[in-house]
Amino acid sequence: MAGAEGIYGDLELSYPESDRLPYVLVNMVGSVDGRSSVGGKASGIGSRADREAMRALRSRVDAVMVGAGTLRAEKLNLGLDDPDARQPLAVVVAGEGDVPITERLVGLQRRVIVAAPEGSRRTPGSDGVPGAPLTVLETPRSGDGRADLRWLLGVLKSQHAVDRLLVEGGPTLNRSLIDEGLAQEVFLTISPKLLLGPESSILSGNQGGDQDEPPAEPRDLKLLSVHSAGDELFLRYRLRRHP
């Protein structure tokens, strides 16, 4: 087990396996009892080591993606702290609700891409962020009416040179990408807590088993690495292919 120094500092990522889609890493933080948030905010869980690991992952990718709900929950910086670093693109996947880019996206960004299903309510707050050009992508709708993620990933690759994509939640977006077979790796930080409450699970946005959600096939994982920092654990898994 590697120690606290430089978690993911020497991370080597595979080359993209597809000519048409990015290589997708899903990064999550959860408690020992598999819960994802404190009062709806994931930032209450992770430590400084977790934030450092997150920034190491971001430095390896071309774009960082979150769902609009995650942005609505708290202020986010999807970039790197180093002003000389090549910033990843910031991609926000919207549904029907607000996308408060201007209010909630902070820090340095090279470009902000908002993807929303065609015909959805126009996104207020989309004046963008100072110094970062804004691109709005109207996506086709998938079967459940949400943004077609496969289409979106294809456009990110073909039009925005995104070979590697880091997804940072929320739980619904993470799960959709995994369900649709679009994610290749899962990074999980286990915070040394039992949250115990009715907080949502790390891989679904509902507070307890949305009965409308179609049942998903369980997926097998290969454990790639284990790091620790203090009482916190950093796990890296590869998703095995569907049988």
Place this chain on the structure above:
Amino acid sequence: MAGAEGIYGDLELSYPESDRLPYVLVNMVGSVDGRSSVGGKASGIGSRADREAMRALRSRVDAVMVGAGTLRAEKLNLGLDDPDARQPLAVVVAGEGDVPITERLVGLQRRVIVAAPEGSRRTPGSDGVPGAPLTVLETPRSGDGRADLRWLLGVLKSQHAVDRLLVEGGPTLNRSLIDEGLAQEVFLTISPKLLLGPESSILSGNQGGDQDEPPAEPRDLKLLSVHSAGDELFLRYRLRRHP
């Protein structure tokens, strides 16, 4: 990180800290996304290494406890395979439902203790298990009408010499013991899977946020050890005292 051989084979447990209560270990198995069961059965998750780790834990304790719901879900052997070993007591915590001891409890047992709240429906299937004396304990009811666990643990210690108790679920019993401050350690096996379904969380029996459940205080943990076997992880945590 220790390897596959002898997970918990050299485990050293603390001495009981209380004259009146056993030292309580909670053992759980969950998926990477914090879910506890496949089709209601925990046995679908754990591997052979997990079962070996479980038996190593059992060999260190005086009694093994499960909730009756866990017994109703599948056949269970709460003992050790070695016929010459000193078998732990088997303790089943009942509610209002059936306690199918005779049908579901298999293997070697030194003694079976069924604890049910006073006035609850008489437990059918309680003819016991061949070769294992049966004790039925009527417990006081706690505030929510369930068996008073603090009372039960006290009786196990004072009348049955239980200094160390291993609790193996289900999620509701595990959580109750933690909520009430009766558990000292948590052992978590992380199965290399994403279950993704509406399966219950590893620390509450409901399929998604029982709104009647009182909110619990989050608890902080200290990471004591990390073992791995193949893609499976074995984590041991100490519950920190309430602040």
